Amino acid sequence: AQRVTQPEKLLSVFKGAPVELKCNYSYSGSPELFWYVQYSRQRLQLLLRHISRESIKGFTADLNKGETSFHLKKPFAQEEDSAMYYCALSYSGTYKYIFGTGTRLKVLA
Amino acid sequence: EPEVTQTPSHQVTQMGQEVILRCVPISNHLYFYWYRQILGQKVEFLVSFYNNEISEKSEIFDDQFSVERPDGSNFTLKIRSTKLEDSAMYFCASSSHHRDEQFFGPGTRLTVL
Numbered sequence: 001a002q003r004v005t006q007p008e009k010l011l012s013v014f015k016g017a018p019v020e021l022k023c024n025y026s027y028s029g030s031p032e033l034f035w036y037v038q039y040s041r042q043r044l045q046l047l048l049r050h051i052s053r054e055s056i057k058g059f060t061a062d063l064n065k066g067e068t069s070f071h072l073k074k075p076f077a078q079e080e081d082s083a084m085y086y087c088a089l090s091y092s093g094t095y096k097y098i099f100g101t102g103t104r105l106k107v108l109a
Numbered sequence: 110e111p112e113v114t115q116t117p118s119h120q121v122t123q124m125g126q127e128v129i130l131r132c133v134p135i136s137n138h139l140y141f142y143w144y145r146q147i148l149g150q151k152v153e154f155l156v157s158f159y160n161n162e163i164s165e166k167s168e169i170f171d172d173q174f175s176v177e178r179p180d181g182s183n184f185t186l187k188i189r190s191t192k193l194e195d196s197a198m199y200f201c202a203s204s205s206h207h208r209d210e211q212f213f214g215p216g217t218r219l220t221v222l
Binding site for chain 2: 032096098101
């Protein structure tokens with residue numbers, strides 16, 4: 001079955017340090033991968049998707065089909081990056097997103 | 110910027126009661142979704158809706174659940190006879206096209222006592 005795994009529930013880094021939020025997926029075909037972010041008391045919002053290959057708020061993510069990963073990276077974390085981050089998978093033939101359990105990022109001053 | 114809205118923000122109900130959760134999707138969107146998140150667990154897909162019919166549903170979406178688009182703006186999720194395990198945050202989402210970004214509402218927290 002299709003699945004998204006985010007191994008870290010909580011990730012704490014200091015301001016200015018690099019951050020990497022891990023996401024692995026299981027799907028044998030061509031996936032579509034997304035990162036959604038939820039700031040405190042706000043709604044889920046799209047951060048980036050692999051097909052756009054954009055960098056949003058300094059974050060990037062590269063789809064690695066060999067390792068079935070879509071890790072989210074930022075070279076220098078900011079305090080305002082503190083939030084809950086969800087990796088999500090979709091694919092042709094479905095309307096749904098399959099979410100991981102999320103990683104809470106805390107950026108310490 | 111247009112947003113998905115949901116009402117109420119918090120609903121408390123007794124086990125066995127019917128609840129209706131309401132959503133107003135973004136006005137020019139054609140695809141509508143419900144997800145739920147039980148406390149401490151992942152966001153789970155319930156159902157998608159397009160062209161006035163269900164396009165996909167999950168195993169969670171059993172006969173106790175139904176969705177409706179009663180008019181041109183609202184999209185509702187009805188739970189006929191709530192159970193304790195229905196307590197969760199329910200998110201509505203909409204997208205302009207299939208496979209486009211899904212825009213999420215703020216959620217309705219349902220508490221079943």
